[in-house]
Every structure is written in structure tokens, then in C-alpha cells.
Amino acid sequence: MRDRVCTADGRILTVEQFGDPLGSPVFLLHGTPGSRLGPAPRSMVLYHRRMQVIAYDRPGYGDSDRLKGRRVADAARDVEAIADRYGFERFAVVGRSGGAPHALACAALLPERVTRAAALVTLAPPDADGLDWFEGMAASNVLAYTTGAADPDEMAAHFIARSARIRENPVQLLDDLRKELTHADRLVVKDAGVRSMLLRNYQEALRTSAYGWIDDALAFCNPWGFDPATITGDVLLWHGEQDVFSPVGHYHWLAGRIPGVTAVLEPAAAHFDALHALPRVLRWLIQE
Secondary structure: OEEEEEOOOOOEEEEEEEEOOOOEEEEEEOOOOOOOOOOOOOHHHHHHOOEEEEEEOOOOOOOOOOOOOOOOOHHHHHHHHHHHHHOOOOEEEEEEHHHHHHHHHHHHHOOOOEEEEEEEOOOOOOOOOOOOOOOOOOHHHHHHHHHHHHOHHHHHHHHHHHHHHHHHOOHHHHHHHHOOOOHHHHHHHOOHHHHHHHHHHHHHHOOOOOHHHHHHHHHHOOOOOOOHHHOOOEEEEEEEOOOOOOOHHHHHHHHOOOOOOEEEEEOOOOOOOHHHHHHHHHHHHOOO
């Protein structure tokens, strides 16, 4: 079910609910670029688990209004606005890839409301002490983040032009990604169902503008607005050791920073293997 939620500052967030409307609520925060139409279990599976999944377009993506200058921490405010709209006093949250830092923000800043949080193939903050942030990272990500930190306008112009090409031909993004995919990622992405879902997701993400993508990238390479070490609740980190988009050093840094974390590292997995891990993670999120 699609809905539109108004935030306290007057912005509109586009929201999608899947599964059992009476089930345990779990917020699913999409990747970068991405939308509410990203990877999610089928509704029948969610009904069987008595679970409802709530996904929304982050500001600037799909039909959600832009929040210029947003930080990773700002996601907590938006998730809370949606939770209030639906009457969720307590809820779990999971983010994959670009959604993962935002899930950690919810865990850190909404400790009285988040029951459990999971971050799959996440980045670490850019000011992570002792971490070589770019070690093992794909060249395209290194270029985007270094440009974003040094010249945000140049990075924005690049993403605007790239998004225009993708809107004309959504397969372009998958073709661009393929050049840097590991063998493990290629095996995941070659599946026809996964490719169809990713194309639908990317089309919706960039349908109206490139600003969601731009603002995500800027948020990741600037201070996040919270310290992962302040997270006190249950957190699961899942990572593929072969990941080149969120290198494994980021996982190790966070695993050593977040108190009481459950850390899962898959030696043969890479970035897109998180799609297959998501159903298991969802089960963990609603365990008592």
C-alpha cells in the first residue's frame, strides 16, 4: 500500500507497506541509489512471519521531497515521523548498502523506540579513527566520495548527467556497475528476477531527479551527526568479505566500535549477496 506522510517541517515522504498490517513493524531502508521499490520479501512470506515491512523513498528519491544538506542522522527524524503516522511505538529497522548507515542512525538516535537494528554491507563514518576509508574501494566510489568532499558542485553535475542517461536507459546503471562487480556479485545480478527488481528500483529512484543520489553521497562523505559507539540496543552487522563498494575494513571498524554488536562476515560473499541474506536478517529482527 502506497502512502504519503508529511513531516514536521512540511516535507512529503512517499511510503510503501508490505505484508501483514497487524504484524511486527520493520523499517527497510533502501540502498544508493534506490527507492521504496527495492529488495523486499514477497508479501506472502511476510504474512507467514506475521511481519509488516515499511519502506520509504529517502528525501530526493522517487516522490519524496528533497532535504538539501541532509545528514545521515536526519533519517531518524523521518523514520520517527512515519512511525508516528502509523502508530508504531516500537519497531525494528534494517538498511542495506546506502540504507545501512541510516539504520545505524535510527539505532543511535531512537533508542527508546528501535527494538533491534541491522546494517548490511554498510560504510563506516568518513572520520572513523584509524580506518583507511578508501582501501579496497571500487574506483567509481572513490571518485564520487573524494569529489563530493572536495567539490560538491562538480559531483552533483556528474550525478545529474549520469541520472539523465539512466532515465533514458535504466540498464545503463547495471552496465556501469558490471565493470566493477566481483565474481560473487555477478552471480547474483545475472539472475533475471534480481535484474528486473533492480531496474524497477533504479527507475523509480531517479524518475524525478538525481538529488536523492547526490545527497546520499554527500551525507556519507561528511560527518554523520552521531557516533556509532553510542548505540546501546541490539545491532546486527552483516558483510561480505569480497565487497568492493563497502570495503570490509568498514565492517571491522564498526564491529569494534558498536557495543554488544552481533557481527557476521561471509568470506566468499560480496556486496549484492546481502539480497540473499536479507530474509534471515528479518527473522533475527523480530525475535523476542
